[in-house]
Amino acid sequence: MPGTSLADWLRAQDDTALAAILRARADAATPPPADSAVLATRLDTRASIARAAEALDTFTLTVLEALLVVDADQAPVPVAAVAAALGPDVPVERVRQALRVLRQRALVWGPDEEVALPSAAREAVTAFPGGLGRSVPGLAEVDLPARLAELDEPELAVLRRLAAGPPIGQTREAAQVLTLEQARTPVQRLLARGLLVRRNTDTVELPREVGLALRGDRPMGTVEVDEPAMTTSSPGVSTVDKTAAGAALELLRHMDLLLALWSEEPPAVLRSGGLGVRELRRLARELDMAERDASLLAELAVGAGLIADSGGTEPQWLPTTRVDGWEVAPPEHRWATLASTWLDLPRLPGLAGHRDDRDRLLGPLSEDLRRPVAPRERRRVLAALAELPEGTAVPEVDELAEVLAWRAPRRGGRLRDDLVRWTVREATSVAVVALAALSTAGRELLANGPAEAAARLAEALPAPVDHVLVQADLTVVAPGPLEPELAAEIGLVADVESAGGATVYRVSEASVRRALDAGRTAVELHELFRTRSRTPIPQSLTYLVDDVARRHGRLRGGAAGSFLRCDDEVLIAEVLAHPQVGDLELRRLAPTVLVSPLPLAEVLDGLRAAGFAPAAEGPDGRLVDLRPEARRVSAGGRAVRRAALPTPPSDERLAEMVRQLRAGDRAAATPRGAVVTTPGGLGAGPSATLELLQRAAKDGRSVWVGLVDAHGVASQRVVEPINVGAGVLEGYDHSYGEVRRYPLHRITSAALVET
Incomplete structure (x- = not known):
């Protein structure tokens, strides 16, 4: 491309602008580029340009496409030409703002009044910039307005539809190549006139020249300069x-x-x-x-x-x-x-x-x-x-x-x-x-x-409350979030019916039995409601608790597999005679004792399903809670791990990368004599490299050295050796303006600087 290259333009930028480019195009900065030529090569790749274009808004992306329409990837173009491609409704200052954004990302370069695009931009951005097809050079010398004036309305309708974008259409009429006299349909006649181009047997394309002629003074069509407005409200x-x-x-x-x-x-x-x-x-x-x-x-x-x-x-x-x-x-x-x-x-x-x-x-x-x-x-x-x-x-x-x-x-x-x-x-x-x-x-x-x-x-958050409101319909209203201890007790004796600003619990026979199974007594439940309710306790709740408690625990179960005991022989007989307990395999061990080979939990569940209210008994005769213990697995199991967002380079890291770029540029611009190369890159340097460095230290000469760091990143330095030995080159680094030490096994090439 004639004019300043991307690498030259990068070298001319100040440190602040260069750091901004490295921040915006972080993919091109990893690993740190050795010099501006390397950075320019990375910036001009399809993948990097496509990734950078993802951050562009609709208008800036339209400006980028307009640059492709005026072929800025082939030669620098004036800003005025870009503005003209966007149409008379787009303010020139908005175009300049978009170009500044593109410059900050090195998607364009050049002076204020003339810009150029990377050569890979067309491939990375879109095959049809601005919704326009590819150019057909032969149409440049055709009087397109006159040619379009000869067309009938059906033919113009086809062209206008393609001119609005995308410029390609699918049709089986592209399979045949016909003369104008043989053509019967609008598409066939347009193909014969050369105003459509046949790409394959079922695809036609509108040439860019025809699209521009149809669009008139708005080559990019309708341009969305500003973002859409949003309807908002203010709930407070x-x-x-x-x-x-x-x-x-x-x-x-x-x-x-x-x-x-x-x-x-x-x-x-x-x-x-x-x-x-x-x-x-x-x-x-x-x-x-x-x-x-x-x-x-x-x-x-x-x-x-x-x-x-x-x-x-x-x-x-x-x-x-x-x-x-x-x-x-x-x-x-x-x-x-x-x-x-x-x-x-x-x-x-x-x-x-x-x-x-x-x-x-x-x-x-x-x-x-x-x-x-x-x-x-x-x-x-x-x-x-x-x-x-x-x-x-x-x-x-x-x-x-x-x-x-x-x-x-x-x-x-x-x-x-x-x-x-x-x-x-x-x-x-x-x-x-x-x-x-x-x-x-x-x-x-x-x-x-x-x-x-x-x-x-x-x-x-509302403050936790220490009370509830017991209602006559056996519901318990928590007027806010309950204190943890109270929430646990209420959750044991009642079930959540609805949640929200106020939680509504319902007390039922099953929920009371659950609390009794957990070891609570009827006296304790009455005390809970009496001391924690701000409303009178309805008789229906008192009767419910007492009725369930009276029947609860009359049957006592233990492990035999399991056993049931009851002082009431009539109840034992009733259990044995009940048609729903046959699967429990109960047999009478004594007038007041039944045993089963099944686990106690299964026996109790079966009896409850049959309408009885048994309770579990421990070895000491006390009630025990058979609800399963909470199961836990190590937190180090195969959980779905969170991935941290990529961290942008710090200002210190960016400054270091800029210094390395400057150093690489100075080293690359320094004339040097014959280069001595370390075979294979890494490893102990050959005697010729060591001899060259020692001679330079003795004569006070500067040397150009190629280095590879611990991460495999190559760079160049201009160094004046002070001491060479013990596996280390110590010398004044002209790129950094200070004495530095470099391991000899990291040096891949060396040459005396020409004077």
Whole structure:
């Protein structure tokens, strides 16, 4: 290309501009380039340009395509030509702004009034820039306006449709090559006139020259200069935070239920990994939530290390040892754990339930849902919400998706808009977003991490209450989050009927029996309700507790396999005669004792199903709780690990890379004599290299040396040797302006600097 090359332009940039390029094009900076020529080569690769283009907004990408339309990849073009290609409606200053962005990424280079593109840009950006086809040089000398004026309306309609883009069309009429006299259809006549080009037997293409003629003074068509507007509302910071606090408590309640359920009945890990469809449906049914929400909850449990694959021949999803500590942590810290897990989860829970390209169902917790870019995309969506004033909502998620699509149209692939919808929905479930607005705790999580987010949520959470309201219909209302000890006691004697700002529990015969099975007495239950209820205790609740307690424990079971004993011989006879207990294999051992070969838990469950109310008895005659102990697996199991987001280079690292580039450029520009090369690159240098370095130290001459560091990165230095020995070259490095030491086995080549 005539004019300044990309490498020359890079050498001319100041250190600040060069560091900005290395930051924006981090892929080209890894490993650190030896000099500007190496950096220029990396910047001019298809993969690197395509990756850089992913960060461009729609208008800047349109400017990049306009540069391709005016062939800036072949020769430098004036900025005025680029502006003209964008049409009269686009302000020139907006074009210059876009060009500055492209320069900061080294996607264009050159002076302010003339720019050039890397040679690989056309291949990396698009095959049809601006929706225009490839050029047909023969049409440059044709009077296209006159030729177009000869066409009838059907022919013009075909051309206009292709001119709007894309410029290719599928038709079987391209299979034959006909003369104008033989042509019968509009496409055939256009092919015969040369206004369409036949690419293969079923594809035609509109030449660029014809497309430009049809578009007139707007070669790039309609240009979206500014991002779409979003409709917003203002529910208010307080309302948003209170709603988010309620959602956080609901999230924790559901997580507690999941951990309890999977502790008692852990689901199997599928042979292919993940959670089965039936297990997901059971979880959704038990938690009374949609399957997609249950899938997200399971992903959070595994991502946070609360659930893990137990391994072994029959692996199961089991709670880990981390659960015990997590359960006693304050609610805000438990929420922060789950919210930060979601934010950095390298998976897409929203994909669960969809099918892949091979029509396979994608299940939760499977490797099919792993997407390392997921954390970056979540942060991008939340960052767009964070730009709005606090307490401001975006009710229409599709409008947010349109804005983000304008800001980065090449990012996200076919799931681009779905990622926005999934992120907002999941963020609402984990209380990062509420009422379509970012909560205060969510802003802190995004900006400062989970510790600060937990503190902000704690401010919004209602204070724990130490009382309940017992109703006449046997419901117990908790007017807020209960103190942990009270919540455990109420949860033992009653079942959650509905949750929200106030949780409603219902007391039933089964729930009272559960409390008695756990060792509580009727007196203790009466005392619980009497001391903790702010409303009078209804007689119906007192009667219920007393009635269940009166019948509870009349039958006592122990292990024989198991045994049953009762002082009432009539009740023993009733049990033996009951038609539903035949499977329990009971036999009378004494007038008041029955035994069974089955485990005690199975016998008691069978008797309860038949309408009896037995209790378990220990060796000392006291009641025991036979509910299964919580199962735990090591937290170091095969849990889904979070992948950290790529860390951009620090300012210190960028400054070091710039210094290395400058050093490499100076070394490359330094004239040198015959080069002595170390055979094979690494290893002990040959005697010729050692002799050259020692002679240079003796004569006070500078040498040009090629080095390879411990990571295999090559570089060049101009060094004036001071001492050569003990396996080390010590000398004044002209590139850094200081004395440095280099191991001799890292030197791959050396030459005396010409004077």
